[in-house]
Amino acid sequence: MGVGAIGGWMGALLGQAADIELSAVARGATLQTLQLNGLQLTDASGSRRVQVHAEADPARLGPQDLVIIAVKAPALEGVVSNIGPLLGADTLVMPAMNGVPWWFLHGRNDAWAGHALRSVDPHGRIAQAVPPPHVIGCVVHASCAMLAPAHVKHHFGQGLIVGEPNGTTTPRLQALVTRLTQAGFQTTLSTHIQKDIWFKLWGNMTVNPLSAMTGATTDLLLDDPLVREFMSSIMLEAKAIGARLGISIDQAPDDRHAITRKLGAFKSSMLQDAEAGRAVELDALVAAVLELGELTGVATPFARALMGLSRVHSQVHGLYPRALA
Template sequence: MKACIYGAGAIGGWIGLALAQAGCEVSLVARGATLAALQSDGLRLRRPDGSVTSAPVRASDSPAALGVQDLVVIAVKAPGLPEVARAMAPLIGPQTVVLTAMNGVPWWFLDGCGGAARGRTLESVDPGGAIARAIPARQVLGSVVHASCSVEAPGFVKQHFGNRLIVGEPDGSASARLQALAEVLQRGGIEVEVSTNIQKDIWFKLWGNLTVNPISALTGATTDRILDDELVRGFVSAVMLEAKAIGAQLGLPIDQQPEDRHAVTRKLGAFKTSMLQDVEAGKPVEIDALVGAVHELGQITNTPTPHTGALLGLARLMARTRGLY
C-alpha cells in the first residue's frame, strides 16, 4: 500500500511509523527542518517505554513528486487544513482513501445527517466549501486519535501515552476499504477500533476538549486548576450541557454527565492542553474546529448556546490580539 502522511508532526509521525511497520510504502509531505530530518534520518518514534523505532521514508515538500496514493492521512492542525486541501490534488486518484486524523469537527461532519442538518455545510470549518470541493467526500474516512504525542525534534516523535485510533466511514458502513485500513494500522501496532458512528465518537471526544482547551489558552492554567475552580468548572459544565443538547439533535447522544467527564480529565493531572501549548509557541489555534463549529451547530439545530458563544468570543478575541487567529 502506498501511504502518504500530510503533516509530519506528532500524530502524522505516530501513524506514519505504524504504516511503515505494517509494510506500507510510506511518504510524508513536510517542509523546513522536518523535511531535511526525514530525508537524512528517516522517521523516528520514541515509545512510552523509551525505546526508539525508525523507518526509512520518502519525504518531499511537493505532493506532485510523491504522486497518487492508496491512502493519504491528513494530520495537520486545523488552521493548516485549507492550504493542505488546496495542495493535495496530485496525491488523490479515484481510489485513494483520505483519512482525517485531527481534533474537532471535520468539514464532512454533516455528510449523511438528517433533520435540520441535512445538506448543510459548516462555514466555521470550511468557509465557502473549498475543502469539500478539493477532497472528494466519497473518499474520506474519519478517525478519533486516542494517543498523546509530541515532536521531540524534527522528524522525531515522542509518544507519551495512549496508542488507540477509532476509524469509521462517515456513513457508518463496514466497507472493505475501512476493514483494510483497520487491519494495516493494527498490523503496524496501533490499537484500532472500527466505529459504526464515527461522528458520535468525534463528538464525544470533542465534549472533553471543547472547553478545557480554550479555557487553558485564555487563562494559562493546566486542566487540574481549571477543574479546581468551582466557578470555572461550573462554566465548563454549562458549555458541555449545550454541546450535549446539540448532539441529541444531531443523533449523537452523550450518555454521561459533565462531572463524569471531569473525573476522566482529572486523571491527566496538571496537563497543559494542546491549545495552551500552541498559544505559548505562538502557533495558530484550533478554535474554529473545536468551538466555532459547535456554536454553528447550535444555530443549525436551533439549540441555545449562550455559554459556548461566550467561550468562542473570548477565545477568538484572545487569539486575535496575539495574532494567532
C-alpha cells in the same frame, strides 16, 4: 500530510511494516531531516527510525492508497489545496485532527444532510479538494510530542477509531482496520464515527480554550468551582446539540471532569500551541459547535461567551485572524 507529533507517530508505526511504502509531504527542517535520516520514533521500547519518501511537492509522490492528514485545523485549507496529485480513484483520505470536521454532516439522510459547515470550511475549498467519497473518519486517542524535526516521542495511548461518514461497514473500511491493527494501533471500527468525534470534542471544547486563555493546567481549571460550573454549562449545551443530531452522550459533565482531573497538571494542546505562538483551533473546537447550535435550534449562550472571550484573547496574541468568524 503533516509530520508533527500525531502524524509522525502514525507514520512511524505504518512505516515499520515491510509491505508499506511510506511517503510524506513536508517542508523546511522536517523535510530535510526526513530525506537525510528518515522518521524517528521514541517510545517505551526504545528509539528506531523508518525510511520515508519525503517531498515538498505532492506531485512528486503520485496517487496513494491512504492519505493521512494530521495538521492543525487552521492549516488545513492550505494543505489540501495541493492534495490533488495524491488522490487516485480509490484513495482513502483520513483526517487525524481535533474538533468538528468539514464532512461532519455528510452521510446523513435528513434535512441536514451534506450541510456545509462554514465555520471550518468558509469558502468550501476543503470539500472541493477532498470529495466526500474519499473520506474516512478518525478519532485519535494518543499522546505524543515532537523532540526535534522528524523525531516523535510517544507518551501513551495507541487508540484509533475509524468509520465511514454514512455509518456503513464497507470492505475498504474493514481492510483499513486490519492494516492499522497489524501496524500496532488499537483500532476500533465505528458505525457512528460522528458520535465518537462529538464525545471527544465534548471535553476538549472547554478545556482547550480556557487553558489557552488562562495559562492554567487542567487541574487548576477543574479545581475552581466557578470555572468548573462554566465548563459544565457549555457541555450541557453541546450535549443538547448532539441530541438533536441523533448523537447522544450518556455521561454527565461531572463524570467527564472526574476523568480529566485524573490526568493531573496536564497542558492541553491549545495551551501548548498558544505558548509556542501557533494559531489555535478555535473554529473546529468552538465555532463549529455554535454553527451546529444555530442549525439545530439550540441556544448556546455559554459557548458563545467562551468563543468571544477566546477569540479576543487569541487575536490580541496573534493566534487567530482579526476578521470576525
